[in-house]
Amino acid sequence: MLQTADNRKRVAIVGGGAAGMSAAYALSLCPGKFEVVLFERSSSPGGMATSIPINAKKYGASYINDGVQGGSPVFGNTYSMFEKLGCTPSDVGFQISFGREVGEDYWSNVFPAALLDQHKDSINKFSTFLKVTSNPVLEPVFGLMPIHLSLTLFRFPKAFAEALVFPLVALFMGTGNQTPYVSTAIVERLFTDKSMRLFDYSKESFVNGIPEMRAFPCLGEVYRRWKKEVESRGNVEVRLQVEVTGMQRSVKYVNQSNGQRREGVKIYSSATLGTNSDQEIEGYAGAETEEMFSDVIIACDADAALKVLGKDASWMEKKVLGNVKYLWDITVTHNDLGYLEKYYRVRFSDDLPSKKRLAEGDEETKKAVEFAKDNFKPLYYVRSYPEDKKKIEMSFDLTNYQPQFKGESPFGPVTMSDSATDDDQANDGRAASAPDARRSTHAESLADGELPPLEDHVFQTIFLDKDGSGGMWTKGEIDKEKVIGEKWWKQQSHRWQHYAGTVPWMMFLNGKRHTYFAGAWTILNMHEIAVCSGLGAAYRLGAPYPFTDKPEELCGRLFKLTLGVNHGVRVRKEDRDGFIA
Template structure:
């Protein structure tokens, strides 16, 4: 066993999913690594937060307000949750798009009039997915808008069907027209990211089983305790890393933030302290990483990280049913269904199910004056398991369906108003009854422009590991919790840690992809199960 003086000192900046995952992998080797994890907030988890609400009014005493759930193929996320004693809840992913029966309403629960109107585009779409898959490197640099034009899709098909779908599931918001077309293929065909099964007649073939997260604040508290238990990880909360110098060793300067406030006039001046490390993992967004590196950033780091575009969104958590019913379809009505499926037994079954069990989790609408720009909402009462009596750690053998016993008037909704700088003039935020607002919170969100897949993703391998620095986070590939987790594991692996779930082939697939894409390497010979993997 290596002596204490031979341990590699590692600084991790940021305690979101990526930073915590890197720390977890390193914590499994106390003889090799001495780790300090810096987090400017007073809690770990990053965007994965929970907030208290009034149980008497809403039927539960908390909500997960930053991250809701995930695809059933997020195997690394499930594996780490399992290690910590938590589990996710299965929930049918019902979606309600639009409001007008003839113009823009459609759903994956039953065929609507709108789906019938776009039948020819939908049929062609399946063939296009195969072309995109075969030529993915090319289409990674083509925007969704350009792809739709190349293949002759109607403008309305993009505005009513494609843009809302991509915006909803990848959090691309009002940047969706500029998103890489390769993302579309991933939605339907990638085994690591697939959300839906494509149907040539109804576009979305089924109601997929999603996973709703357990209480995220409890998850990350348990995760923090697990890291600290190993003895070689020290977590420094309320501490902001302000700058770094890389001259052989890495010198980091940090200061107290006393929570998330960063206004020195409010919290008072804070004395900077410095510490020295052998390696650094930056688990912040790309902008913050550049601020930390400052003039010490290389030309290539400035170019690659500076290419990442961020937008400001605001999430309003509320109980305003009138607002929801004005802009979305919260309940089934026969006027919404397709009028040409009377002889279709499968469609009749879908209509019957919708009459009995239409409980959307996701809502999305386009603004009438600019149909390329959208607003998103969630029904947290239908989505999150605590509203159905499932404990904060998650179920053992329970499955959360809709909650017909809870009247819509008691439901908790979340509405996201996107792209402050480019779309604020379209927002209907002021129409939500102030007396029914539970909380509002601003978020800094990554844009998945096609430029991201031309100027950042394929170039990460050329800066990761240079100057004893690694960059991790969902932004390095795609804005998903699973990507954040795997990116953290990959950085720790590059430093010599073991990949924690090497015996699980489902987990390994995405890890191998991330290792190759973001680091340009394959697994060490002792860990491989073949020449490449």
């Protein structure tokens, strides 16, 4: 056990995902103020941000990131953390292919398609929709109004919503089949907020061109280094394969070193055998133990938080956290090109672009088509189920998306730091065996930056909402011989009720009874929000905000917004310019 100085707070963190690890990092910067124990029930930190090994000889790379692929260039706190770990993301063009049937549901952001011509008036009208819904006076109303209702209120055709709006928002937010029930204000922010948006709205093509996306480095390696970093100052201990089984708060105890009476949190925990692909504990490896802490940061999902709190949960905690709805999705990672070609447009063909715009001699369309002929490489595919077009399936081309297939290091496009050792490069079961261990057999003949042929690409298809949409899944059509792996994921729903019954009430829970909550679920399911929420919880306890040296618009703005929403407080006087900022 770590020895605690009399004046140090002893903090427990429950969960080793992005939020928990961010909180641990901020607290680690003050070894004289905090002693920290982070509990993670699985065998590695990262939460949903995981990497798995694949057959390099067969697929041209030795690993994939299988839960989180990348993010917007404005994820400043995430990338600043990566930078401190000697890792960087890679730029990639964010190409998307929606639907399959020309004139019915097919469109892309790479070039204008016929579907955009059909919905020209609605696309133009969407500009007014964004202006009205972004009005500060009306924002509280639209914050509680689901997007399907507001689109109906503005008299948008059902086909426009189902073919363009819902698939795009589902892709933005990972909301899947709950997209029609997402808050209108959140959808508006995805187009207008500089800390959240990915696409710029266009009156001509709905979204403006191919934005820059950032593909993450090997996340198994990122989080391995992250663990090493937070433990390097001696005041943080990360306990893997240990599950918090319960807690009691407001417990009175006597500090044995000075005899002072204190109030804190009693944590009960048990060693585990790790978790499986169904996100379940494989078993327990020891008896339950108990420890006292001064404060606790609960950085797991809301369901798990309530389970950990048990009978100690307050009425308000039960209402606010119990309002968070979760759905079960399954990802199938595979190499079945036939499945992709059956349900999506994987290759460019002359029938896909708008014939009307080409006939009119539109120069922008001509340029886009010429580009697509040699460079059509979608990262994402989205289709609606014919039985219910509000419900969707998504697929990724991981070979197009992830930089290791182009010969890049698991650490990203950086020179490895001088402190990196052979151990840093070693295969720990999650990262690639070495940065140069990517090419083999047929892939060895490929130059760096050149991708394997389409037949050798690695795809991932996500089947969403088992309970609500499982009957429409086509999972059984994927060739079992070409399946690389399957994994279940517990996904938060972004329905409007989340922004009525959970988000605005978190500030009234945080700080009560020595308890702080952190996680993307507190606002919006993004890695960047998870990082900011973890930093915010640590900040409330007195830790510094670690990225004050970065531009305000890159990092500080979203951190301050998250802190305000989650905790109802401003940053400390020394961290702000003026009374409000």
